[in-house]
Amino acid sequence: MTTRREFLAGAGLEALAAQLPVIALAQPKDSVTIAMTLEPPTLDPTSGAAQAIREVTLQNIFEGLVRMDRTGKIVPCLAESWEVAADNLTYRFKLRTNATFHDGTPFTSELVKFSFERAVAPDSTNAQRQLFAPIAAIETPDPVTVVITLKQPTANFLYGLAWGDAVIVAPASAANNKTSPVGTGPFRFVRWNRGDRLELARNDAYWGAKPALAKATFRFISDPAAQVASLRAGDVDAQTNLAAPEAVAQLKADPKLKVAFGKTEGEVILATNNAKPPFNDLRVRQAIAHVLDRKTIALGVYGFDVDLIGSHFSPLHPAYVDLTNTYPPDLAKAKALLAQAGHPNGFTCTLRLPPPAYARRAGEIIAALLAQVGINARIEPLEFPQWLERVFRGKDFDLSVIAHTEPLDIGNYARDDYYFQYRNPEFKALIAKIDVTLPEAERNALYGEAQRILARDAVNGFLFVLPKITVTAAGLEGMWTDWPLPITPLAEVVWR
């Protein structure tokens, strides 16, 4: 195939051909192509749990009353400011006056009421309805004021309003948001070629600062080798989280690219069935904890160091406490604990693994480590739907490896029916106390206590947090490199 430049050169117009790149450089680049691993199934973050929906839409197409910034802090968004009454029950939000939806619908307090009531309606498929459970009443005294009254003080109420499940939608467009989303955000939806790419364009009527990018394309590339190839060929300008950790060295060596290692809220655990013998015995779980050499496991999975955890908490959060030394690697101690528990020669159990590479790789290393003390963990790979059905909902498992990616999800350990079936009244009381403790320092201290209890009880094997490997073209700035929330806001992305 003859390209235009070859044709021009062949026609004796070398001088003109040489001009072409100069013309292209005269204007600063204002479009970007960003690759991500998973494709969103729909584009409505209020009706489905898929992370990819949020990654594309949150803070780009849709916005909530508040938003999370790249450091994890809650900052104003569609609400310009808010006041919390002394009883911690009444939130008065002052709304933006100049925000409109992409179809021209003005943003008003009525739409806040509509969105939150829609989320808890009987036919709602909102995956995080519990965010709205504390709400007793929503009042709209005027178009720019919303007053929300809670049933009881709820420390993480505002935090939850920054999630994709709490974005503000309009009655005229809400039903079609799955396929043609209409929000208030800095970018509007243009086109979606399912299976390949999704295009966004700058919302020129945006209420906030005008984004530098005029056009953004998300590409969906799941194959790790294809991710690397598209980056190196320059087909894409960035990959939000590289699925090929083994290619990191190769990409770092490429001067056209830069690689950043960041943290996420995804705690990877060796999930343990606390209700099933022999795992209901604290000594057995402690023995396993002494066997799990996190550094070896993480290195085996990624080939480079990632952040290790000793409890169910991400180092991204200010309340994080380093508990990785609670049960340091010690085979002799592990054997002694097993003997005390009546298993001097170990035992046989299953290790049911979901499909992600981190789970499969970590699972094999863990099985090898457990074999050192006579625990014969038989690996059973499962597809994700089967994992959900058998392990998560059916609680039919001994051990499993999974990442819990929702931010601040330590409260799950207070749920008796949760799949690892940890039942501790002391912990439940503590979580209940955290829920009503609003001063941040006090609450963070309580979170520290909660982390210590889980570490002490060796509820699960706490391994590491999923790293975020952001690869970008050398000139691209402003991408999120940490994931306090797994999203890719484009408003601050710019070419230098």
Place this chain on the structure above:
Amino acid sequence: MLAFAGRRLIAFVLTLMAAALVIFLMLEVLPGDPAAVTLGLNAAPEALAALRAEMGLDRPAVVRFLAWVGGLVTGDLGLSYTYRVPVSQLIAERMAVTLPLALMAMTLAAAIGVPLGMLAAANHNRPADAAVMVFAQAGLAIPNFWFGLLLVLVFAIGLGWLPAGGFPGWQAGAGAALRSLALPALALALPQAAILARVTRSAMLDTLQEDFVRTARAKGLGEAATVLRHALRNALIPVVTILGLQFSVLIAGAIIIENVFALPGLGRLVFQSIAQHDLIVVKDLVMLFAALAILVNFLVDLLYGVIDPRLREAA
């Protein structure tokens, strides 16, 4: 011929109905709830119940089977559980990638494989023959995804001539669309070309032994005319059979290549819908592939008649 076609048509419909029942039953016993997959780890039971009702999963299996088959007959393939759009729309979008890809790959394979096979047969036991056989061995031995990666390394990363993957869509222009299909088509075509080269060679060798070829040579016909006009047509039956088989393989079996090149084709849709438990898409696609395979076999039978008039009379 008509009676023959009619009998084939009845067999076609019966096979499809049997396939529908088997597919439905197999997916029915598979554990896993599509609604739970959509709503994830923290879903409230009320939300799950609402979604199950929305997806129609709260109805008994018999009702769902009849609704599905009824839909197939009337052309309504249902709504995808994951994408929440009509399955027929999804399939049409993916066909716009897979069909041109398969056609390109098949044309390439035939354009490379058939002449090579003829060349080898005409030069039996000479260096050209050996070279073609080495190519055929290598083409069969090299996994096509690995060859695809190699092509990307050379033409996308090294030379920067073609994109490493993805599909800009036909709205971006035929040039851009064909450019992104070039490398995957080549990767898909290589093993098929190797097979075709071998089949063509052995069929040609058989034909070249025949009496009528000797007669053609005896009456003073040139070598080229002998091979092209007399031998080739008679050697085409096995070649066309293989081409027909390859076409179904190319439509349904491009899963790996479509993943390597991040192409939004049918193969990738199968892969995705299985992983995401989008059972309605899986069911419809498996039905589609079954129908396609049977249809292609039917067309190949008809082609035999065109190539060899004796078969027409026998039918």
